[in-house]
Amino acid sequence: MIKVTATSALAIICATMAAAEVKVGFIGSLSSDTGLSTLRGAEIAIEELNAAGGMNGEQIVMVTADTSEDPTEGVKAYEYLAETEEVDFIISGSIDDVSLAWMPRMQEFQIPTLDTWTSYIGIIDMVVEDPETMAPYFMNIASDEALATLYINFGADVLKGQMGWESTVILAEDTAFGEAITGLITDALGPVAGIKTTEIIKYDVNTVDFAPLFSRAQETGADFIYQVSTVNSQVVSSQYVKLQVPMPMTGVNVGALGLEYWEDTGGAGGGISTLSPVPSVGFELDPVSQSFVDTYQAKYTSRPVMPHFNGFNAYHGLKQAMAAAETAGGFGDVKAWSAEMKKQDLVLEKDGKLWLRYGFWGDDEVEEVTGRTYPHNARFDLTSPYEDAQPSMVVVQWKEDGSVGVVYPFEYATTEFTIPSWVK
Amino acid sequence: MNIRWYHFALWAAFMAVMFALPEFVSRGTLRTVIFANFLAIFAISWDVLSGRTGYISFGHPFLIGIGAYTTAILTKRFDVAIEASIPIAVIVTMIAGFIVFLPALRIKGSYFALVTLAFMELMYQLVQVIRPDLTGGTRGISGIQGITRGAVNGYYLSLTLLLVVAVTVWLVMRTRVGTALSAIGMNEESVRGSGLDTTKLKLFAFLFSALIAGLGGAFYAHYVGAIAPRALFDINFLFTIIVAALIGGAATTAGPIIGAFFLTFLLEYLRPYLPGAERYFIYGGVALLLYMYQPKGIIALLETMKDRIIRRSST
Numbered sequence: 001m002i003k004v005t006a007t008s009a010l011a012i013i014c015a016t017m018a019a020a021e022v023k024v025g026f027i028g029s030l031s032s033d034t035g036l037s038t039l040r041g042a043e044i045a046i047e048e049l050n051a052a053g054g055m056n057g058e059q060i061v062m063v064t065a066d067t068s069e070d071p072t073e074g075v076k077a078y079e080y081l082a083e084t085e086e087v088d089f090i091i092s093g094s095i096d097d098v099s100l101a102w103m104p105r106m107q108e109f110q111i112p113t114l115d116t117w118t119s120y121i122g123i124i125d126m127v128v129e130d131p132e133t134m135a136p137y138f139m140n141i142a143s144d145e146a147l148a149t150l151y152i153n154f155g156a157d158v159l160k161g162q163m164g165w166e167s168t169v170i171l172a173e174d175t176a177f178g179e180a181i182t183g184l185i186t187d188a189l190g191p192v193a194g195i196k197t198t199e200i201i202k203y204d205v206n207t208v209d210f211a212p213l214f215s216r217a218q219e220t221g222a223d224f225i226y227q228v229s230t231v232n233s234q235v236v237s238s239q240y241v242k243l244q245v246p247m248p249m250t251g252v253n254v255g256a257l258g259l260e261y262w263e264d265t266g267g268a269g270g271g272i273s274t275l276s277p278v279p280s281v282g283f284e285l286d287p288v289s290q291s292f293v294d295t296y297q298a299k300y301t302s303r304p305v306m307p308h309f310n311g312f313n314a315y316h317g318l319k320q321a322m323a324a325a326e327t328a329g330g331f332g333d334v335k336a337w338s339a340e341m342k343k344q345d346l347v348l349e350k351d352g353k354l355w356l357r358y359g360f361w362g363d364d365e366v367e368e369v370t371g372r373t374y375p376h377n378a379r380f381d382l383t384s385p386y387e388d389a390q391p392s393m394v395v396v397q398w399k400e401d402g403s404v405g406v407v408y409p410f411e412y413a414t415t416e417f418t419i420p421s422w423v424k
Numbered sequence: 425m426n427i428r429w430y431h432f433a434l435w436a437a438f439m440a441v442m443f444a445l446p447e448f449v450s451r452g453t454l455r456t457v458i459f460a461n462f463l464a465i466f467a468i469s470w471d472v473l474s475g476r477t478g479y480i481s482f483g484h485p486f487l488i489g490i491g492a493y494t495t496a497i498l499t500k501r502f503d504v505a506i507e508a509s510i511p512i513a514v515i516v517t518m519i520a521g522f523i524v525f526l527p528a529l530r531i532k533g534s535y536f537a538l539v540t541l542a543f544m545e546l547m548y549q550l551v552q553v554i555r556p557d558l559t560g561g562t563r564g565i566s567g568i569q570g571i572t573r574g575a576v577n578g579y580y581l582s583l584t585l586l587l588v589v590a591v592t593v594w595l596v597m598r599t600r601v602g603t604a605l606s607a608i609g610m611n612e613e614s615v616r617g618s619g620l621d622t623t624k625l626k627l628f629a630f631l632f633s634a635l636i637a638g639l640g641g642a643f644y645a646h647y648v649g650a651i652a653p654r655a656l657f658d659i660n661f662l663f664t665i666i667v668a669a670l671i672g673g674a675a676t677t678a679g680p681i682i683g684a685f686f687l688t689f690l691l692e693y694l695r696p697y698l699p700g701a702e703r704y705f706i707y708g709g710v711a712l713l714l715y716m717y718q719p720k721g722i723i724a725l726l727e728t729m730k731d732r733i734i735r736r737s738s739t
Contacts, residue, residue: 071564104648105649
């Protein structure tokens, strides 16, 4: 009898212990630097939270669902997290079209979800149009529209203002992100920065020989190439360097966002500049973010050796999501959690100056430059001297000696924008 | 028609088990079954054309994608009711099936396969650049109106669709038309020599296959809720369909269903143990081994087992 009672008691204790957990689901690619940055950022945040007692006394555990960067696998992964693992909260390191694929599932299951990489403004538009079903969704990276808007300022201040360039040829990959950025740049680069787009050259992401494309770009007579590359980006940039293309090139090169870029290009990456969400490589860090990087580098030895921006977003964002849940009494009441999440506001200072801010725009708050609202989107600042939040993006440049630094905005710059030595 | 009473009994037993399934399995498992049901529909559609007639199509996602995109565009961009958009999507897909049929009048074998692959690639490029305001360009269309909500309802809808498709195909393939289609797969010249119009027969196979692909693609779009060129007009999607049909047993009705369930569940059950890309190696390895061991598919293995059991019980 005593044995039966003890066994029952043990079973109840085990069941209680099993129930007293907060389950976080990671959705993203487990084989890309992007996905791993989010995953590892979340893992470190969870370790620190658990060491401090967990969330409302409950330990936090994480399960993963790989998307392989495939939209259909993204749907299956979200369903797996929602209905098989029954997670409380989902942190995403998904790319744009994968997030769009699982978005209807998020709307159906109403699980609090934080996107750390996807920056598609169309998703913020969905929040504007349907705040009810999009209540559990937050994006803690500045939207691509905000990235492009500030990039236009770089065009006006540096490309036109300092370098005197007046025309560009766009060399863009054939992807969703490529299309969006190309559209935003062509719409604004001319009228705002006074730089004319002479031609748009699209290429397939599997392209291995860029020589004909560079020749075509030269034939346009434009002053510089604006590249948009997120997939196999090291191929286009290393060929640009090896072929010593006699035109400057800047734009978006996701390969150049990681510290592995120099190694990936075999040292042929000098002169390449790219816009990057914040924090980027070459970006000076505040003490809190530096501490996160130190922990990261002590814990992980495989690539990415330095977390991409979304790793920081995951680290701070997950802690904010848990803090919101603590106040809201858990993740169960989605509206309560959503309301608390909106209030999260982490200001990180460096040398007494606001350096990074992890907060969200108010539902009806209008951003002055773009004149629109960004509900559930990361707070950003498009106006110098960036006293409200960090800029939506920075421009970083890899130098021919393998060093990397921020060249724009000037308040965050650690080096100057230069053209490669072979460009006259 | 070579139909016996026990055929219907087997179908009835299969339906009874499948309709009772939600009582016994979790919602997560039901979600996996839904994907298996849709994959089975696509594999049956491929098998009607390629498994039977021997005209190997590498462009089947072209047809499925047209069905999916047509209904998505009609409902999302033009507020057409689903009741109308799905039949229209099926008709449009059948027209596309006729276009795929045209090369089959002149070429066959690997040349035909490559031409159909070109159809898929062409569509992949076109949906991104032609009227992206309608197709959603490279990002595709998200927020497509759903027909059902929840795992159980989605399961019953996909199951009903699968059963309707499977039973119809099974019945058709037991008619003289079905026999003639299989004969084309064996020796087209002989079929023509026997006085049958192979062009009409092939046209029937292409249109019937397109009908199923369009129907499956349209319902799939409304179930998933989001479609993108990279998800539909993709070589991995194509191979999944073909492997499901081959591994289950081509030129049969049950084979593609068995293959689809086997592959979908294998991949999903590996997820907790191998969350990353490693599970695809296991998936590919198992598929390869099975196919090497029994090229006629799992259904042939099951039949061998059945024969052994009957032989043992009779001795």
